Amino acid sequence: MGPALVVTMVTLLTLAQPLATDLYLTALPAIRNEYGAPVSVVQLTLSVLVLSFGLSQLLWGPAADRFGRRPVMLAGLVAYGGGALIGAAAPTIEVLIGARAVQGIGHAACMVCARALVRDLFKPQQGTHVMAQAMSLLAPATMAIPVIGAFITQYLGWRATLLAMTLFALATLTLVVLRIPETVAMRQPDALNLRQLFRTYGRIARNPSFLSWTALNCTGYAAIFGFFSSSAYLFIETYGVARINFGLVIGGASVAYLAGTFLCRRWIARLGITGSVRRAAWMALAAAVIFIVPQLANAHTPVTLTAALWLMLLAYGVHQPCGHVGQASAFPLNAGAASALGGFSFAAAAFLSGTWLGLMFKPGSSAVLALSIGLLSAATGIIALTLVQRHGKPPAL
Template structure:
């Protein structure tokens, strides 16, 4: 019998989750203010520029399908250390990119390695905690992620405006280096028992079948993918809307993006209070009201021809507030029923999320038309789907034991 893993302190666990999960907003939010500059300097089309985000997310999705079983087979630490090291090298390579094609290739490598980091972080929560306690710990980590998400666009906007877009990737590389050092020196292995057959086709397919036939997995993974889908519309399209349609510069766009992250952070704090009083299903039931109000109000203002910063900013604050609950509960709930297949469950949930984001990115690259309408309608669609899942499927099948 393998001994139980050495449990990190609550502080170490919270910092580790914040750094590991925070690598995702660092990879996306920090470079968002640079998108118009990248498009101009590399003489790229709108579709090709959007591909730097969409390809990242698709690679992120497929990478999780591999990283999850590998982490179940060899342990969490080896996957974390190796993927962080390659991610660091890819980030430095982005600084040297001379064409949009080269940058897309580097972003694919970032996506694959980021997958290993994020899927292991989610699996580690299930290694160490029961589902309800895991939701609280995940919410703590999401609060730290919120702080990172707040600072990333501010830093990205300042760097783009003063030093050029390539310095954004230098900052990403430094953050990756700090995360790698923390994991190497402070984070122990958390898996209780490695699965020597995790990569064998038979057991792997059996694990996938177990996860994919679970109504509970469908409920929580669907919620997580839907709420992130609406957020991804904002992430992929807001720089062009705020800067090219509404006239903000990179620094002020960073402030607008930062405000959304502040609202998200507030949502994670309220999430923890709701979890104590109402449980996971009750928490997302309440958060869905904020999500739907934000999405529908943004769409209504856009349809009425109101093209101002506030018509996008205020509804997005409502959407981001709800997202703070949906993402913490969705990620935990999707993995909660599968203590023996935590890596596989986290990978499949992440794959679904990434595929949704990829197709949204492809649509958005064609739909942006110099108005706020495509952005607003896309976020509204995400809000409707999120609320429907939160109020129906999660309430029927979201119980995690």
């Protein structure tokens, strides 16, 4: 496989995530209206996807070591596309929730194999360059996907967003079948020894450095997922924002995140990983203020909520890359297991956040959204200034 094909494959496998979530966001009010389901139930179509993604990561990684990358990629893409197709035809909200859970399982396999392909084929420095190229291709796509989802929902209906995911999975599956060979050099027959695997997970979960970085990423991701999963009702139905304009709000958040990753690269060279996280903490705290203070005055508008969101994403653009590096830094021999356990933790935090906001949703009010996300953003800033500074410095830095 040449580098161009690897970059293309990694980009497509990673693209499964924003397609599964961001393409779908503007469709949530339409889904609620069609099924007549409460917001808390409709929220599960997102929350269950994220939870199944997190849980299945814990086993997809070892499965890819045991059976090879190619079988896991094929199985994951079939599950992803099949779940989306079932969801597009779902006669009830319960079937849609189940289909999205299957899609999340497939999404996890895609993400595991995206990382594994690069690790198999390149030395670390070359691999970093390949990943950077893939992320550069992914960035404009993630900015456009919410707007495309709004257009699809507006003119073709919400089911067409799931059909688009099915077509994406079919195209990627075809590429794997025709062009992608097995990349693992040597399969590991004991990779699925569950006793040994979960003993390793237990040791990682007790490490203060891992816990500090995981807490940082959990609160940050829970805040972002909570906003994304709940804000469509508020913006579209309460404030009367057009679906396409709401798509631009979410797309702008991707731009803010991308800007944060550029800041991260600049700051790390001068401040180190913990110093960069400390500086971004003040942005997270400022975002919390913008979420909370206008709400206390009952003065929120789409503009104030968008400003708070974009500032929070700017901070997350620094915190997330640092968090992924810091999380596994104490476990050079078990980096994959540490990443998988961290991924499960993020998904569980997002599930709880989305479920909470769905249960507490009050039509016509921004209070639950603004105060919940504001507190999570504040927690992110406080963790960055305290636990991460105390326990988070990677041993190698």
